[in-house]
Amino acid sequence: MRLDKYLKVSRLIKRRTVANEACDAGRVSVNGKAQRASYEVKAGDILEIRFGEKSVRAEVLSVADSIRKEEASELFRYL
Template sequence: MRIDKYLKLSRIIKRRAVAKDLADQGRIEINGKQAKSAANVGTNDLVTIHFGNKTLTVKVLKLAEIVKKEEAQEMYEVVSETYERDFQED
């Protein structure tokens, strides 16, 4: 399954166009390698997404073409979620 479609179906990212843009900007990695929007993702892959100052890494547990809102979180497991803080010296 394409990474942009997976991120939309799993509701990690609300819109497929946003997922596509993030991937094409080099802000999505699959198993540590930069991924374009058409890259395929499979079960047990680690997907890392860089949103501004937040980095989210999830493990793909399940792929499905049709997913209900309540079932979306069953598609992945959060491995890590980190935030970079901007420290300003006075």
């Protein structure tokens, strides 16, 4: 699954366009390397998203195309 879509489905970022813009600006890195929105996310990847002064790190546990809002937190775990 594309990185921008994963960020939206997992609800780490609320909208796909915002996720796409964050990737383009270099604020999203996977396994320590800045990635484009088209990067293919797989289980075990470590995501880091920078929101200004704040930074969020999460490990991808699974990838699912569609999931209920209540279950979205099962796709990743915070580090």
